[in-house]
Amino acid sequence: MRAVLVVNPKATTTSERSRDVLVRALRSEVDLSVRYTRRRGHAMVLAREAAEEGVDLVVTLGGDGTVNEVVNGLMTAEPPVRPDAGTRADQLPALATVPGGSTNVFARALGLPREWPEGASMILEGLRLGRHRIIGLGRADDRYFTFCAGFGLDAAVIHRVEQARRRGRVSTPALYLRSTMKQYFLGSDRRHPAITLERPGEPAEGELATVIIQNTAPWTYLGDREINPNPAASFDLGLDVLALRQLRVASTTRTVTQFLTGSPDPRGRQVLRLHDTAEFTLLSNRPQAFQLDGDYLGEREKVRFTSVPAALRVIC
CATH class of the missing domain: 3.40.50.10330 (Probable inorganic polyphosphate/atp-NAD kinase; domain 1)
Structure with a gap:
């Protein structure tokens, strides 16, 4: 071989x-x-x-x-x-x-x-x-991703972390937490949600503040702790989506707390969740931070997401 x-x-x-x-x-x-x-x-x-x-x-x-x-x-x-x-x-x-x-x-x-x-x-x-398995991938426009994508707050946090690392900081859970708090309170226009999600044959979902896309679960880890906005996401299915309609302190804190429980099931009036989705497009009336697999890729106003089933063989 x-x-x-x-x-x-x-x-x-x-x-x-x-x-x-x-x-x-x-x-x-x-x-x-x-x-x-x-x-x-x-x-x-x-x-x-x-x-x-x-x-x-x-x-x-x-x-x-x-x-x-x-x-x-x-x-x-x-x-x-x-x-x-x-x-x-x-x-x-x-x-x-x-x-x-x-x-x-x-x-x-x-x-x-x-x-x-x-x-x-x-x-x-x-x-x-x-021993191997066949996994599906996600695709954002012309770029593939393995486990997650983000449009809005989480991507902006990753941008802050990358900037800190270029200044010599070490990537730690504490650095991510501090970057999240700074971005949430100082860097986000939380009062004017700008994102719209469109799916073929479905009504558009507008006035979304931030969107997390998963191709598997978990979304990420905080040290050894899994963070699971979409716990049913799987390499064997389409894409899962969690979007927040508002970034109000009380509702956002409640949703993030739900991510961290042993049996996460985020829900509420400010939460939009989609499971096993084949295709959708995110649009924004102002540029949004964008990330794939934890790498910041700049700002976008439109990204088309598709699921790519049975794409790759992996040894595990």
Whole structure:
């Protein structure tokens, strides 16, 4: 089996020594080539090249941003035709994700351990046993995502966190909490909801303040605690949506508290939820912060979301 390991050398929870250990372990199972990312977007190029070379497996060592780029590289590749492959997912290389970031939502949603040594061991076992699953993805305009997207408040919070990290701050739950409070009270126009959600054949839902989209559950983690706005979201179904009509202090606090319970079921007059949705479009009368898989991608006034079922094979 031919494989490519795409390494983010800036991954927060790995070192050069640990990478060497992982490379030796993978080489005991596969014919491995190692390629390092050098800039934002480079993992997408490396993954696309690997797929078009006809490799059987792409392994990532990095965080959720590295995974997202690799997935987009795979999904936009034109791999050699495999005569025995019946679906697009079978034509593409399989994906294996060794957790190396600070949160690793995608890997943990697949059931992998949080720490990279245990995650790598589980992937090696999966390779030996031929264990894999087929997952669906989400797509926002022309970009794919694995676990979540955000339009509005949560994306603006991620932007604040990224700015803090560029100033040398460490990504921690406390940093996210502080950034959320600052954005909520100082950075949001909470009194004038600007977002509209449109679905084919359904009435439009207007005056929404912020929208969370999930392709699986959980949405993210606060340390070891799952945060679950849409607990029924699944890689095997369409997209789930939670939108808040207002960002009033009392109703928002109540909804966020519901996210954090052991059996989350957010509801209320200010909450809009959609389950297993194939397609919808978000529009806004002013630019909104936008994120995919925890990476801030700037501001948008319109984004079309679609579910892409049975898109990719993953080793887990």
